[in-house]
Amino acid sequence: MNTLWIDCKKELDPITLYNEVRKGTKAGLADHSKEAILHVYNYLQDKIARSDKAHYGINTGFGSLYNTVVPKNKLAELQYNLLMSHACGAGDEVPAMIVRLMLLLKAQSLAYGFSGVQLETVERLIHFYNEDCLPVVYELGSLGASGDLAPLAHLSLPLIGKGEVILKGERMGGAEALKKLGLKPLALGAKEGLALINGTQFISAYATALVARAQELVHAGDLIAAISCDAFDARTDAFDLKIGQVRPHAGHLETSLVIQKYRKGSAIADAEKIHTQDPYSFRCIPQVHGASKDALRHVMQVVTTEINSVTDNPNIFANEDEIISGGNFHGQPLALPIDYLCMALSELGNIAERRLYLLVSGQRNLPAFLTPNPGLHSGFMIIQYLAAGIVSQNKQLCTPASVDSIVSSNGQEDHVSMGANAATKCYRVLLNLERILALELMTATQALAFRKPQTSSEILEALVADFRKTVPQVEEDVEMHLLIRKAEEFLRTLQV
Numbered sequence: 001m002n003t004l005w006i007d008c009k010k011e012l013d014p015i016t017l018y019n020e021v022r023k024g025t026k027a028g029l030a031d032h033s034k035e036a037i038l039h040v041y042n043y044l045q046d047k048i049a050r051s052d053k054a055h056y057g058i059n060t061g062f063g064s065l066y067n068t069v070v071p072k073n074k075l076a077e078l079q080y081n082l083l084m085s086h087a088c089g090a091g092d093e094v095p096a097m098i099v100r101l102m103l104l105l106k107a108q109s110l111a112y113g114f115s116g117v118q119l120e121t122v123e124r125l126i127h128f129y130n131e132d133c134l135p136v137v138y139e140l141g142s143l144g145a146s147g148d149l150a151p152l153a154h155l156s157l158p159l160i161g162k163g164e165v166i167l168k169g170e171r172m173g174g175a176e177a178l179k180k181l182g183l184k185p186l187a188l189g190a191k192e193g194l195a196l197i198n199g200t201q202f203i204s205a206y207a208t209a210l211v212a213r214a215q216e217l218v219h220a221g222d223l224i225a226a227i228s229c230d231a232f233d234a235r236t237d238a239f240d241l242k243i244g245q246v247r248p249h250a251g252h253l254e255t256s257l258v259i260q261k262y263r264k265g266s267a268i269a270d271a272e273k274i275h276t277q278d279p280y281s282f283r284c285i286p287q288v289h290g291a292s293k294d295a296l297r298h299v300m301q302v303v304t305t306e307i308n309s310v311t312d313n314p315n316i317f318a319n320e321d322e323i324i325s326g327g328n329f330h331g332q333p334l335a336l337p338i339d340y341l342c343m344a345l346s347e348l349g350n351i352a353e354r355r356l357y358l359l360v361s362g363q364r365n366l367p368a369f370l371t372p373n374p375g376l377h378s379g380f381m382i383i384q385y386l387a388a389g390i391v392s393q394n395k396q397l398c399t400p401a402s403v404d405s406i407v408s409s410n411g412q413e414d415h416v417s418m419g420a421n422a423a424t425k426c427y428r429v430l431l432n433l434e435r436i437l438a439l440e441l442m443t444a445t446q447a448l449a450f451r452k453p454q455t456s457s458e459i460l461e462a463l464v465a466d467f468r469k470t471v472p473q474v475e476e477d478v479e480m481h482l483l484i485r486k487a488e489e490f491l492r493t494l495q496v
Contacts, residue, residue: 002020002025003025003026003027003028004017004020004025004026004027004104005027005028005029006027006028006029006030006033006104006107006122006126007032007033008030008032008036008111008113009030009032009033010030011304011308012304012307012308013304014207014208014211014212014300014303014304014307015211015212015215015300017101017104017208017212017307018101018208018209018212018213019212021097021100021101021104022097026130027104027107027129027130028126029107029111029122029123029126030111033113034119036111036112036113037110037111037113037117037118037122038119039318040113040114040115040116040316040318041116041117041118041119043116043316043318044116044191044323045189045190048075048190054067055323056313056314056325057313057314057325058116058190058191058194058314058323059072059075059078059190061078062082062194075189075190076187076188076189076190078190078193079188079189079193080160080188080193081193082153082193082194083156083157083160083162083188083193083196083197084157086149086150086153086197087150087154087157087162087163088141088153089137089138089139089141089150089151089153089154090138090140090141091138091140091141092138092139093136093137093138094138094202096134097209098137098206098209099134099135099155099205100129100134101204101205101209102155102201102202103126103128103134103135104126104129105201105204105205105208105307106152106155106199106201107122108307108308109199109201109309109310109312110122110125110312112310113318114315114316114317115195115310115312115316116190116191116192116316117189117191117192117195117196118189118192120186121159121186121188121192121195121196124186125159127181127183128158128159131167131168131181132167132168133158133165133166133167133168133177133181134166135154135155135156135157135158135163135164135165135174136164136165136171137151137154137155138150138151138154139151139424141420142202142419142420143406143408143413143418143420144200144203144330144331144334144335144416144417144418144419144420144421144422145327145329145331145413145415145416145417146329146330146408146413146416147197147199147200147311147312147313147329148199148201148202148203148331148420149197151202152197152198152199152201153197155201156193156196156197157174158177158178159174159185159186159196160174160185160186161174161175161178161185162174162175165177167181191314191316194312194313195312198311198312198313198329199311199312199329200306200311200329200419201311202420203331203334203335203338203419204311204334206338206423206424206426206427207299207303207334207423208303208307209427210299210303210338210341210423210427211296211299211300211341213430213434214296214341214344214345214430215296215300216496217345217348217430217433217434217437218289218293218296218348219258219496220437220491220496221289221352221433221437222255222258222259222262222285222289222496223262223460223463223494223496224352224440224441224444225259225285225289225352225355225440226258226259226262226460227441227444227445227448227460227463227464228282228355228356228359228440228443228444229259229269229285230263230266230268230451230456230457231359231366231443231444231445231447231448231450231451232278232282232355232358232359232364232366232447233268233273233275233364233365233451234269234278234282234283235273235277235278236260236263236269236270238282238283238284238285238286239255239256239259239260239263239285239286240256241253241256241260243286244256244286249290249291249294250293250294250297251286251290251291251292251294251297252286252287252290253286253290254290254293255285255286255289255290255293256286259285261459262459262460263456263457264457264459265458266455266456266460267455267456268451268454268455268456269456271454275364279358281351281354281355281358282355282358285351288347288348288351289351291344291347292344292345292347292348295340295341295343295344296341296344298340299337299338299340299341302333302334302337303334305333306333306334309328310328311328311329312329313325313326313327313328313329314326330416331416331417331418331419331420332402332417332419334417334419334422334423335401335402335417335418335419335422338401338402338419338423338426339398339400339402339422339426341426342397342398342400342422342425342426342429343398345394345426345430345433346391346394346395346397346398346429348433348437349390349391349394349429349433349436349437350391350394350395352387352437352439352440353390353391353436353439355444356383356384356439356440356444357384357387357388359380359443359444359446359447360379360380360381360384360443362374365450366447366450367450369381370446370447370450370474371474371476371477372475373476377477378477379474379477380442380443380446380474382480383442383443383480383484384443386439387436387439387440390432390436391432391436393432394429394432394433397425397426397428397429397432398429401418401419401421401422401425402417402418402419402422404418405417434488434492437491438484438487438488438491439484441467442471442483442487445464445467445468445471445473446474448460448464449473467487467490470487470489470490471483471486471487471490
C-alpha cells in the first residue's frame with residue numbers, strides 16, 4: 001500500500017498530495033525528518049538551559065507583548081495559554097478535506113527541523129490524520145499574517161486534549177478523542193504552541209485544494225465547451241494552431257489542441273457553415289480558457305513553493321547557533337496569487353454562461369429554450385437565470401482580499417495579508433464554477449440532440465451517452481433542480 005511521506009528531503013506536489021489525501025492514503029514521517037526535528041529540538045533545550053537571553057515566543061510574550069520575558073518555570077504554561085487564547089475561530093466549519101491537508105502541511109513545515117518542536121508533536125499530527133481524527137476548525141479568525149493563528153489554534157487544541165474533533169465521523173471533545181485513541185495529552189515544550197499556530201497552513205491547505213480541483217475543472221471546461229461548440233454548430237477556424245503560433249501563449253495553444261482532439265471526426269464540426277464567424281464565447285475559447293490555464297500554472301508554482309517551506313517564527317538554525325525572528329508566517333506570497341486564481345476561475349464560469357445563453361436563445365436552428373414545445377414548456381429558460389446569478393456572485397467574490405489590511409496587536413502587526421479571506425472566497429468561486437459547468441453540460445447535451453441525425457465526435461458522443469445514464473434528455477418541463485444535482489454529481493466524478 002502507498003505511503004504519503006512527510007519528508008524534509010523530498011518536495012510535496014500539490015496535485016499528488018490532494019489526490020492521495022482524497023484516496024485516503026496513510027502518511028508516515030521519514031527517518032531523516034525525525035533526525036532533523038530531534039537535532040533542533042535538542043539544540044533549543046540546551047540553549048534555554050544555558051542562557052537567559054530573550055528569544056521571541058520562546059521565553060517572551062507574543063505580538064505586542066514581545067518584550068515581556070517569561071520565567072523558565074512558566075514556559076510550558078506559556079505555550080498552553082497561547083493555544084487556548086488564540087482559539088478564537090467563528091463561522092462555518094472548515095471542510096474535512098481541508099483539515100486533513102492542514103494536518104499534513106503543518107507536519108511537513110515542522111519536519112524541516114527549523115521550528116524546535118519535539119518529535120512526538122509532529123508524529124501526533126500525522127497520527128490524527130491517519131486515524132481520521134479531524135479537529136473542528138472554523139473559517140473565520142485568520143488575518144493571514146502572524147500565521148493563521150485562530151484556525152491553527154483550533155487544529156492544535158486536541159493535541160493537548162482540548163477543543164473538538166470529528167473522530168471517524170463522530171463529534172467529541174479532544175480529551176475523549178485521545179482516550180479512544182489510547183493517547184495522553186501532549187506536554188508542550190518551549191516554543192511548541194507558537195510553532196503550531198504560526199504558519200500559513202490554513203491558507204496553503206485551501207490553496208492546495210484549489211489548484212488541484214481547479215486543474216480538473218479547467219480540463220472539464222474544455223470538454224464541455226467542445227460539446228457546446230458542436231451543439232451551437234460552431235466553426236473550427238478559431239482553433240487553428242497557426243493563430244496560436246503567432247501569439248504563442250501556452251494556454252492558448254494547449255486549449256486549441258484539446259478542442260481539436262475532442263471534435264475530431266465530428267460530422268457537425270466538419271459540415272460546411274453558412275455563418276462566417278461565431279460569437280466571442282465560442283471563437284475566443286482558446287484565448288479565455290488559455291489565459292485561465294496560464295494563471296493556474298503560475299499559482300501552482302507558488303503553492304508548490306509554499307507547501308515545501310518553513311513558515312513559523314522564530315526560525316532556529318542549530319548549525320549556525322542562531323535563533324532569528326522574521327516574518328515567514330506572512331501570507332502575502334499566497335494571498336496575491338489566490339486572488340489571481342479567483343479571477344481566472346470566475347472567467348471560466350463567465351464565458352461558460354455566455355455559451356449557455358446562446359444555446360437557449362433560439363439561434364442556429366435550435367428551438368427557444370431547447371424544448372420541443374416552447375410556450376407550453378419553458379425548458380431551459382431558468383437554467384440560464386441560475387447560471388447568470390452564480391456568475392454574478394462570482395464577480396462579487398473577485399474583489400481582491402490581498403489589497404486589504406487592518407492593524408492588529410497594538411500596532412505590532414501593522415500589515416496583514418488577508419490571505420485566509422482570499423482562500424475561503426476563492427473556494428466558493430471554485431464550487432460555483434463547478435455548478436456553472438454542470439449547467440453548461442446539461443444545456444449543451446440537450447442542444448446537441450437537436451442536431452440529429454448529424455453526429456458529434458466519438459469522444460463527445462461517448463461522454464453524452466454516459467451523461468444520459470445520469471441525466472435524461474428533457475422532453476417536457478420537470479423539477480429541474482433534481483437534474484441539476486445529478487449533473488453536479490456527474491461532474492465531480494468526471495475523469496478527463
